[in-house]
Each structure stands twice: as structure tokens, then as C-alpha cells.
Amino acid sequence: MECPRDNEKLEKVLFHNIEADYCPECLGIWFDKDELRLAKDDKDKQLNWLDFDIWRDTSRFDFLRTQRLCPVCRVMLVEVKYDDSKVKIDFCKHCQGIWLDRGEFKQIMNYMKRKADYEILHRYTINLTKELWEVFSGPEKFRDELADFFMLLKLFNYKFIVQHPFLNYLIENSQK
Ligand SMILES: [Zn+2]
Numbered sequence: 604m605e606c607p608r609d610n611e612k613l614e615k616v617l618f619h620n621i622e623a624d625y626c627p628e629c630l631g632i633w634f635d636k637d638e639l640r641l642a643k644d645d646k647d648k649q650l651n652w653l654d655f656d657i658w659r660d661t662s663r664f665d666f667l668r669t670q671r672l673c674p675v676c677r678v679m680l681v682e683v684k685y686d687d688s689k690v691k692i693d694f695c696k697h698c699q700g701i702w703l704d705r706g707e708f709k710q711i712m713n714y715m716k717r718k719a720d721y722e723i724l725h726r727y728t729i730n731l732t733k734e735l736w737e738v739f740s741g742p743e744k745f746r747d748e749l750a751d752f753f754m755l756l757k758l759f760n761y762k763f764i765v766q767h768p769f770l771n772y773l774i775e776n777s778q779k
């Protein structure tokens with residue numbers, strides 16, 4: 604698989620049983636749909652993800668075609684934006700994978716840190732990620748961000764898998 608930005612070959616990073624692909628050049632991260640699915644575990648059932656505030660209002664999503672290619676299917680990715688959050692995600696509506704630029708990852712974390720729910724979630728994932736330390740395989744620079752990264756995976760799992768049919772509908776209807 605190749606990086607949608609610079610065509611560098613993507614490498615594997617492993618968090619617990621979740622595998623993602625990152626670009627050693629620009630540090631963007633690719634998540635397959637199945638990888639997102641795996642991010643969900645039994646402990647999640649104790650959390651009410653439906654009440655999680657971020658991106659709750661589906662009418663505030665915005666979509667834009669990009670020139671970037673999905674590393675898996677080689678079709679154009681769609682940029683998904685939410686309101687004024689500056690959070691952008693590249694989404695493949697064909698395979699439902701997600702590409703995150705390094706900058707986008709930071710933006711998402713900053714956005715979430717301004718939300719009250721962040722503290723609760725963060726504590727939750729910190730506890731989880733402590734158990735994951737020993738099975739972590741990936742570049743050191745990702746290590747510090749493991750908790751954030753893991754939380755984001757769970758969030759995406761919910762937003763893009765559970766709510767995918769509706770998001771997909773919005774994407775279809777935003778492209779004239
Ligand atoms: Zn890259």
C-alpha cells in the first residue's frame with residue numbers, strides 16, 4: 604500500500620490486536636474498515652458512545668472530493684469535515700477505510716481536548732493502554748500518543764462504522 608500523500612510505502616503499526624498502516628515519511632495513518640472493527644471490545648459496552656458529544660450533529664458534516672487515492676482501492680478519497688472543528692478525515696466510501704494526516708490527528712485531539720467528555724474518555728483509555736504497552740510494535744514517536752490514538756480508533760469505530768450508512772448517504776448527496 605502507498606501513502607495517499609507522497610506515495611511512500613506504508614508500514615504496519617500494531618496496537619494490541621489492532622493493526623494500522625502508517626507512512627514513515629509523513630506519519631499519516633491508514634485504518635482499514637476491519638481494523639476499525641477490531642478496535643471495538645467488550646469494555647466498550649460500558650461506555651455510552653451514543654452520548655459522546657463530538658460530531659453528534661450529522662447536519663454539520665461537510666464533504667469534499669480530494670485528489671488523493673485510497674491505498675487499497677485506488678479511488679479518490681473524500682474529505683470529511685465537521686463544522687468549525689478544523690477536523691478533517693479522508694474517507695474511502697468504497698472500502699470505508701480512513702486516512703489521517705499527521706496534522707489531522709493533532710487537530711482531532713485538540714478539538715476533543717476542548718470537549719468535557721475528553722477527560723473521562725482519556726482516563727478510560729489510559730487504563731486500557733497500560734495493558735497494551737508490551738504488545739506495542741511501532742515507531743517510538745507513536746508511543747506517547749498511544750492513548751490518544753486508541754481513543755480515536757474507538758471513536759472512528761463508532762462514527763464511521765455504526766453511523767456509516769448515514770454518512771455515506773450524506774457523501775453521495777454532497778457530490779454534484
Ligand atoms: Zn506519506
Ligand SMILES: [Zn+2]
Binds near residue numbers: 676677678698
Ligand atoms: Zn478504499
